[in-house]
Amino acid sequence: MRWHALATLTLLQWATATPSSPSEGLLKKDGVSLGSWQEAYAKASSFVSKLNNSQKLSLITGNNVNNTGGTFEALTFEDGSQGVEYYYYVSAFSQASALAMTWDKDAFYAQAKAVATEHYLKGVHIVNGPTSQPLGRTVWSGRLGETFSPDPYLNGIAFGVSVKAYTDTGVVAGGKHFLLNEQETNRLSASTGGSGGSTSSAAPYSSNADDKALHELYLWPFYDAVKNGMGAVMCAMNEVNNTLSCENSELLLKRLKTELGYPGMVYPDVDAQSTAKGSAINGLDYGSSRIWSDSAVNELLSNGTLTQARLNDMAIRNLMGYYYVHLDNGTHPSVADRDAFVDVRANHSRLIRANGGKSVILLKNTDNALPLKRPHTMSVFGSHARAAIAGPNVEFTVQGSGPTYNGHLATGTGSGEGSMSYLIDPHAALTRKASEDGTMIRWILNDTYSSSATGLPSGIGDAGTFISASYSAYAEYSDVCLVFLNALAGEGADRTELYNDDQDTMVSTVASSCNNTVVIINTVGARLVDQWIENENVTAVLYSSLLGQESGNSIVDILYGDTNPSGRLTYTLAKNESDYPVGICETKQCNFTEGVYIDYRYFDAYNITPRYPFGHGLSYTTFSYSSLSVSSSTLSFLSTYPTGSLSVGGYTDLWDTVTTISATITNTGSVSGAEVAQLYLTYPSSAKQPIKQLRGFERIDLSPGEQKTVSFSLRRRDISYWDVAAQKWAVARGTYIVRVGTSSRDLKLVGSFVV
Template sequence: MATGIDVEATLAKMTLPNKIKLLTGLGWWHTESIPEAGIPSMRLSDGPNGVRGTQFFNGVPASCFPASTGLGSSFDVDLAVKVGKALGEECKAKGVHVLLAPTVNTQRSPLGGRGFESFSEDPHLNGTIAAAYINGLQSQGVAATIKHFVANDQEHESERALREVYLKPFQIAIKNSDPWALMSAYNRVNGIHVSESQRLLGDILRKEWGFKGMVMSDWIGVYSTAESIKAGLDLEMPGPSVMRGAALERSIIAEKVFPSDIDTRVRKVLELLEHAHKSGIPFDGPEESLDTPELRKTLRTAAADAVVLLKNEKNLLPFTSDNVKKIAVIGPNAKYAMTSGGGSARLLSTYTVSPLEGITAAAQEIGASVKYTIGATSHKFLPLLDPYIQRKDGKQGALIEFWNESPIEDFVSTSPDFNASLGATIWSTPTLGTNCFLMDGIDEKKYSARFVPDEDGDWEFGLSLAGAGNLFINQKLVIDLSTNPEQGESFFGLGTVDVRTVVPGLKAEHTYDLELRISNGSFIARGSPYRCWGGIRLGGIRQINSDEAIDIAVELARESDATVLVIGLNHDWESEGFDRSDMELPGLTNRLVQDVLNANSNTVVVNQSGAPVAMPWVDQASTLIQAFYGGNELGNGLADILFGKVNPSGKLPLTFPKRIEDSPSYPSFGHKGQEHGKILYNEGIFVGYRGFEIKNLAPLFPFGYGLSYTHFEYSDLISTDISSDGKFTISFKIRNTGNVYGREIAQIYITDQHSSLPRPIKELKGFVKVELQPGETKTISHALNREALSFYDDREMKWLAERGKFAVLVAASSADTRLSGEIELDNSFTWIGL
């Protein structure tokens, strides 16, 4: 590995203007270079479930790993380390020194748009998996950036809830992994933006916890100059600067900030640069894809372990040659690989395996046949036209051409002269898709392709733009978005609404000319906070008669031995930038499920979502799987579970409520709970399963719940005495009483039986994932410490382990205690810090 830099020597030879320059990013994905001081530019990239690289548009393909709720459902520390290492290798291939991951924000509500990005509603599971992920990533020399510190997108009220629920996963991860970077959140906490909060960044993070890494802002998440410098925000992202640069120079002149403050911030950037030097990852290196058999195996393992078996009442699973010959695969999430949620987590996968592809391949191995139909659609936006577009040379994709100025006066007119010469382009580029967030480009642009449908019929098209423009098919105006386009949610809220139209009578395999002319002049003039040149999202699908589609699905299910019904959400419904309005499955999904279940009781319902959804048909479904977003190998991972190549071992990292009104955060999460832009945390410390238990309210499926194809028996719980500083060890036995190999996640909960302040009925404080052959018994020993006993005493502003008796519970889920015991702490004690 390369040697590092001398931080203090480098700092000493830098000029003040160069120091100020280093405190703001260079564009979206780099830090500034200072060649005269020997400082190169570091490269950053979005995570958390992949390494996209430096381009939203036409990026270099990358591996997509399961979304964080999927990885959290594995309860597997070793797997999290392995995923972190694999992501580190992906970073090396793309020349990335800093990965913007993991996300450890506590999930309050099923409706949170970015819920899929965090591991769990429980701070212990969230922080523990995050620490393992960080350790794996940083073992490859790549800096992790734990985010979004803290209470992302919300405000806070209770000091105790802040400490025990929202700060806690950050505290656990920092203590057990030492991440080299941290990202501040956009929001305020108790009225002060996190990026300028001396209490959060200075007092708690750096002084109390001893965090040594660099602190960067979320993108455009800096709202002050002197205050953010004083608080401890080292790097403003992205560049060019909004709140630093000349503004910081003026603050120095006004003596609101001093050169010593600048040095403190620059030192942290240089320390991160020292890690980058030691990694051996080249600066300004090429971006390349990584695709190896070993990587594919890791992706497949992770995808299978992200699956949770919720019901198997008829023992329909696993499928074998003895119980199935004809399999129906139905549903809107079956044919397309829903690899991840949307927003900054989205990337161009190196390859994907859909559920239909995975099931078809596995079925062939046991001599079963597979037939597919969609049944019902569930899209928020129409599916992208990627499979149906070709360039004029016959290659897959489209061509985008750019001009600095409109070459003809009516470039984006609803009736342009298609025969007029447009002149020479400034730049042009091919693209494989019809979703283009244009981070590169100039001004006017033309998107052209040949559209080749695969089915006869009337086709519906949907278009949204960041800019203004029009869509033409065979030179006929189809969609007008040049005449006062209405603002919508696309492109992080920068784009128009999605406008749809139906083009009748298209023929399969017939070629149609598709052309989109767009100008971004009005978009740029509007003052976008992002440095970009507009966006295009074009989708389409053969128009489907809803009743007919469901009837076809019902008939297919009826004539099959078994049905796999793959439903759920996708990256249009769960994404950065907005929350869901309710827990409902989209479109006619529930009707499809009900009708298919009526037609064939041997139906496996597979729900794919990053967070809970309502399941009004759940009592009738005998077999139910929660698949989350599984990344590249989601189809093979699911098939491995369905056909018994992998015995399911995942357990829910989130409580699934029966209805949104049962969620502890209801109604304070979402629009109903907002008071002049504020969100109140009315549930306090009773987040997730804690809230259900304190109200004695049964969820649809409890936290930590998941089934196996075998059964486990727990016995012989023993605990040591608690030491004066709160350490103790418990041991117990687990036996596999079934006839197949399996893995069980034993969960350890602690109950404070006589607390002076209200506490949850029980809190997860440990877990162990154990592998067992049929008939095998293992003795598990697990060490715990003061963290298992304590709560935050906001009267004294300290952590308090209070003398008295505690119950120790060993459980298969939060609602399934298998063993219980009692321990006693002789004397109370307090502490501050990690």
């Protein structure tokens, strides 16, 4: 049986009586238009209509369901965005934080599609990803390697494009974590007191944010994901404003399922479901059979706490994403055993290598120290240049929060870990390149080294011991010195440092004897460089996040100029740890008093000079900017608030293009390269917004002397702010200033339009 009527969502009607009223947020045929989700709704409703309550409960607790129409096999979930976790014969892709550094929408899509394809071919239905949050409220957060950027616009574009790629491939995107889980500390339980007398609480920390910050920062990327077909959302472990995320009607019913028009299922992070009643009536759709037992759910139904309509709604939402991505078409493979030879890698290694190169940021390049040109002698320093002692795959697991990793760090920890079939580390890739060029290569592949010997090794010492050289000795006799650094953090623990004394001492020691010292950094989040960045012998710095199985090749491609660096910072690199506004919250109540002022918004507001600004990155060529144009300089047709219909992704006119900004970019150098043009918007003062906000970016490839026009389409939502009193996105009247340039602090062209 198929339903051909127009499928829609009901508007959320907030109960004025008891909070146990469960009718909010139900999928119905009135209110919010489902649009392209209509067929999925019809199929899901038809299937659920044939189930009894026991079968519906089996469905929403992850079990097989048998009915007259056949057997529905339980949905299979798997981490993650870096590849199919803990499986053999899969690819280990770069982390989301590295991918975002490409600022390349095509790269976002290509990698997400490859990741989704490998999950699909392994028989997975729902990927626990992509990951928008933690957004990056604090640079100390342990899981920033898994996510895109603290800028909500950049985060939203990458998040939305990734969701679209998953959906196009035929797997359900399980976007996470909803919402405000900005740290790992106290995510399961929190201290309730201060220093000297704290007590333990059974509940996790509570992220307490105001309505403006909630919308303009943290909820913003989920609009993009819902609009692009996200069929599952993972609610987080933490509380939001003192209510568990997975039992939070304000978040799940009012914001996600109504304001954003989200039609899919909400499922919990590990142990994030707490009570049968609270989770059922406040928006959770998939959960534990231990909590949602037959007896517990039947009792809720019998006493009227849980309505039949809400139980039906939960079952339907569990199927919406499944039908939307056409997992019912009979082509989806059966779930493979983790060690079965089901090889899903195809040519993904080439994509990983290319995207890795696009992710690398050239922070500094004095006197064109890079690219390298067949150096006679090269010395390599640091454990990050070599492979770990065992691995890869099952033996090769990246655990803990570091703070550094003893080996080449190319994937993350916890749900941010990729399963490697192999790993190309920099030492291996450099050795191959040296053999081609005739370069003599030396190495000390450790971050600490006690030898103080002078001169180069001269042979074998007493009793057959090797006479080893020191950092300084190898450095002194080299044309170029490559120093490799990393910073590790991940699920379960937050960061303990933003720089490392041993590594920084190594850099300074090498640079004291080598006037051409190049530093290469791979890090899960901000890694400060001020301990040595102004040393004149540190001639170049490459910086990125974790690049996956082809990491060494990607780095060497940049070092030798086979790939021209085009990566850009997705966050601000400060001069000092104290320049960042927010640390880790150690108590139960975590108050987001900074509001919307995180990362470059904060640095701008308080006139703090960064070491390297948001959006920064150099190239082996140069670019010029000219001819800024605004398609509509006066927007007289815009209402203050949206007037479109409510649909999947919010009000339809939030997505309308209201004006287009264009500029001409020219490659003024001698080699081909890619530029990332960035657009920043300043609102009228009445909107009470940060000084400027990213509202567009385009990566373009240019040959020497070539010029191209880039265009930035501003949507209504891009010029809107959250009106707390009206509870709507509003457009302020007045003059908007647009600036186009190469970073948040290097804006070369200025224009304006008036609303």
